[in-house]
Amino acid sequence: xxxxxxxxxxxxxxxxxxxxxxxxxxxxxxxxxxxxxxxxxxxxxxxxxxxxxxxxxxxxxxxxxxxxxxxxxxxxxxxxxxxxxxxxxxxxxxxxxxxxxxxxxxxxxxxxxxxxxxxxxxxxxxxxxxxxxxxxxxxxxxxxxxxxxxxxxxxxxxxxxxxx
Amino acid sequence: xxxxxxxxxxxxxxxxxxxxxxxxxxxxxxxxxxxxxxxxxxxxxxxxxxxxxxxxxxxxxxxxxxxxxxxxxxxxxxxxxxxxxxxxxxxxxxxxxxxxxxxxxxxxxxxxxxxxxxxxxxxxxxxxxxxxxxxxxxxxxxxxxxxxxxxxxxxxxxxxxxxx
Amino acid sequence: xxxxxxxxxxxxxxxxxxxxxxxxxxxxxxxxxxxxxxxxxxxxxxxxxxxxxxxxxxxxxxxxxxxxxxxxxxxxxxxxxxxxxxxxxxxxxxxxxxxxxxxxxxxxxxxxxxxxxxxxxxxxxxxxxxxxxxxxxxxxxxxxxxxxxxxxxxxxxxxxxxxx
Amino acid sequence: xxxxxxxxxxxxxxxxxxxxxxxxxxxxxxxxxxxxxxxxxxxxxxxxxxxxxxxxxxxxxxxxxxxxxxxxxxxxxxxxxxxxxxxxxxxxxxxxxxxxxxxxxxxxxxxxxxxxxxxxxxxxxxxxxxxxxxxxxxxxxxxxxxxxxxxxxxxxxxxxxxxx
Numbered sequence: 001x002x003x004x005x006x007x008x009x010x011x012x013x014x015x016x017x018x019x020x021x022x023x024x025x026x027x028x029x030x031x032x033x034x035x036x037x038x039x040x041x042x043x044x045x046x047x048x049x050x051x052x053x054x055x056x057x058x059x060x061x062x063x064x065x066x067x068x069x070x071x072x073x074x075x076x077x078x079x080x081x082x083x084x085x086x087x088x089x090x091x092x093x094x095x096x097x098x099x100x101x102x103x104x105x106x107x108x109x110x111x112x113x114x115x116x117x118x119x120x121x122x123x124x125x126x127x128x129x130x131x132x133x134x135x136x137x138x139x140x141x142x143x144x145x146x147x148x149x150x151x152x153x154x155x156x157x158x159x160x161x162x163x164x
Numbered sequence: 165x166x167x168x169x170x171x172x173x174x175x176x177x178x179x180x181x182x183x184x185x186x187x188x189x190x191x192x193x194x195x196x197x198x199x200x201x202x203x204x205x206x207x208x209x210x211x212x213x214x215x216x217x218x219x220x221x222x223x224x225x226x227x228x229x230x231x232x233x234x235x236x237x238x239x240x241x242x243x244x245x246x247x248x249x250x251x252x253x254x255x256x257x258x259x260x261x262x263x264x265x266x267x268x269x270x271x272x273x274x275x276x277x278x279x280x281x282x283x284x285x286x287x288x289x290x291x292x293x294x295x296x297x298x299x300x301x302x303x304x305x306x307x308x309x310x311x312x313x314x315x316x317x318x319x320x321x322x323x324x325x326x327x328x
Numbered sequence: 329x330x331x332x333x334x335x336x337x338x339x340x341x342x343x344x345x346x347x348x349x350x351x352x353x354x355x356x357x358x359x360x361x362x363x364x365x366x367x368x369x370x371x372x373x374x375x376x377x378x379x380x381x382x383x384x385x386x387x388x389x390x391x392x393x394x395x396x397x398x399x400x401x402x403x404x405x406x407x408x409x410x411x412x413x414x415x416x417x418x419x420x421x422x423x424x425x426x427x428x429x430x431x432x433x434x435x436x437x438x439x440x441x442x443x444x445x446x447x448x449x450x451x452x453x454x455x456x457x458x459x460x461x462x463x464x465x466x467x468x469x470x471x472x473x474x475x476x477x478x479x480x481x482x483x484x485x486x487x488x489x490x491x492x
Numbered sequence: 493x494x495x496x497x498x499x500x501x502x503x504x505x506x507x508x509x510x511x512x513x514x515x516x517x518x519x520x521x522x523x524x525x526x527x528x529x530x531x532x533x534x535x536x537x538x539x540x541x542x543x544x545x546x547x548x549x550x551x552x553x554x555x556x557x558x559x560x561x562x563x564x565x566x567x568x569x570x571x572x573x574x575x576x577x578x579x580x581x582x583x584x585x586x587x588x589x590x591x592x593x594x595x596x597x598x599x600x601x602x603x604x605x606x607x608x609x610x611x612x613x614x615x616x617x618x619x620x621x622x623x624x625x626x627x628x629x630x631x632x633x634x635x636x637x638x639x640x641x642x643x644x645x646x647x648x649x650x651x652x653x654x655x656x
Contacts, residue, residue, distance in 0.1 A: 029320050259368050334615070
């Protein structure tokens with residue numbers, strides 16, 4: 001791998017908060033504006049948006065919860081890749097905000113959205129770092145049974161996704 | 165990594181133009197239609213859309229500026245991955261066109277949108293090549309201070325994002 | 329039509345600027361945030377966003393051009409309907425901003441987007457006023473000929489929608 | 493109704509084709525580009541897009557079926573309102589194309605999408621005409637029973653919207 005080193009960065013997330021990692025641009029504008037989009041998406045949301053900038057080499061952060069800001073900025077800094085953003089959520093789920101994020105004009109793409117344990121796979125070159133994938137929890141080992149299919153639908157109903 | 169070779173392709177971009185790299189399909193249609201979407205998005209935009217096709221093995225290109233067309237097609241060819249597109253912009257910024265691109269029916273995803281120095285990380289197999297990540301400028305090395313947060317907001321205001 | 333009075337409000341637009349009229353909500357937030365969405369959509373855009381609020385009964389306005397702000401707020405006030413917004417644009421066309429507006433979380437719908445002479449048809453009840461339609465220039469009186477179809481395509485090419 | 497005359501235009505649609513009526517702008521560009529968006533949305537679609545322009549006062553039309561083009565342009569001309577478009581579809585349903593239409597940069601809004609008998613309610617002033625509503629088939633006269641709720645779900649399943 002001429003000039004490319006692959007490593008992994010374990011995400012620090014002791015309370016299993018919801019995490020969204022993606023790629024954007026225009027960090028000085030984006031950090032605040034993604035935060036505003038999250039506030040607009042869900043009433044009472046607690047969140048932090050950290051985002052890396054190449055020049056100056058800084059992790060920016062905006063949020064309304066000090067704990068989430070600290071974790072988001074620390075994780076984003078450890079990933080290190082420029083223009084990568086790291087979001088942490090409370091009182092909200094990825095399904096409440098992914099629509100708004102994907103259509104936001106500074107967002108290029110979303111790598112992952114999950115409360116599972118995460119490991120970010122990063123490529124490093126002389127220039128800098130790139131996210132090349134995210135391990136989103138343990139891998140699977142078999143296909144569901146009919147009984148398990150029934151159970152997942154019951155679980156969805158218990159979660160409120162029920163049609164009388 | 166049996167059968168997978170990882171390499172990096174440095175993007176040639178001597179004048180630091182805005183670059184957008186993504187994955188799409190239906191190259192013979194997409195190349196012109198993405199170009200048309202860019203024209204529609206920003207008045208006076210100068211741009212070039214290069215896109216790779218697997219069969220025949222060709223880099224296609226459409227644009228309204230010869231310099232951008234040459235750079236876009238040369239970079240796209242060097243990346244080599246089929247169905248990857250490489251866009252170069254003038255008189256416009258990614259935030260002006262990412263919405264139109266992400267919602268365009270031929271676009272699968274956007275890898276990066278930036279004027280930073282770029283290195284595309286590519287996986288090569290016997291079949292062909294795949295973009296697996298993009299290094300988007302130098303990596304970060306610390307979290308911004310309160311003073312730097314204040315400065316970035318002042319910078320946004322200088323750039324016109326001010327509400328009287 | 330018991331209790332419903334229909335009137336028309338001629339839009340004042342002496343320099344034939346581009347106008348967009350729509351319905352939204354949350355005026356105190358929307359007025360600034362729609363303005364910000366317009367700034368993000370087109371580099372160098374000049375614009376004003378006026379929007380009516382029911383309580384207190386006020387036309388709000390935000391913008392970066394005094395002339396556009398004056399016209400937008402005067403027209404919005406004369407329409408009078410609560411939660412209606414009136415946008416005026418310079419250095420940009422509706423096709424450059426309609427995507428951003430339609431996907432903005434405060435926008436319910438867009439009534440019209442045009443630089444034609446406009447008359448807003450308004451229904452008035454005891455409670456208040458509602459936009460029920462907009463006359464967007466003179467009505468048509470015949471179907472185009474094949475020659476005229478050819479001419480419109482040539483006009484599009486002259487406007488830059490040409491693919492070499 | 494000082495200076496406002498309300499009338500209705502019955503839509504001519506002898507074979508109960510799918511119809512979509514909306515408001516847009518930039519007719520010389522839009523007529524072809526909405527057609528292209530429809531072609532992109534559904535394989536094998538037959539369709540016609542007619543759209544009114546204020547100056548010159550013409551109904552424009554683009555399509556790939558002569559019968560649909562004739563009906564779409566005749567209906568659009570009779571509605572008369574500038575910047576209104578009238579689409580007719582075959583081999584496709586509104587649900588296949590509304591997403592693409594609503595996000596198209598020339599589209600302001602959609603008035604109706606239906607194969608029901610339609611009457612367009614139009615306001616006419618000295619300046620021109622405005623669509624103010626569309627009667628989309630007969631009005632309702634009672635609420636469904638539990639049995640009818642069950643039947644509609646069975647109908648959806650018969651139509652292929654079934655989850656094993």
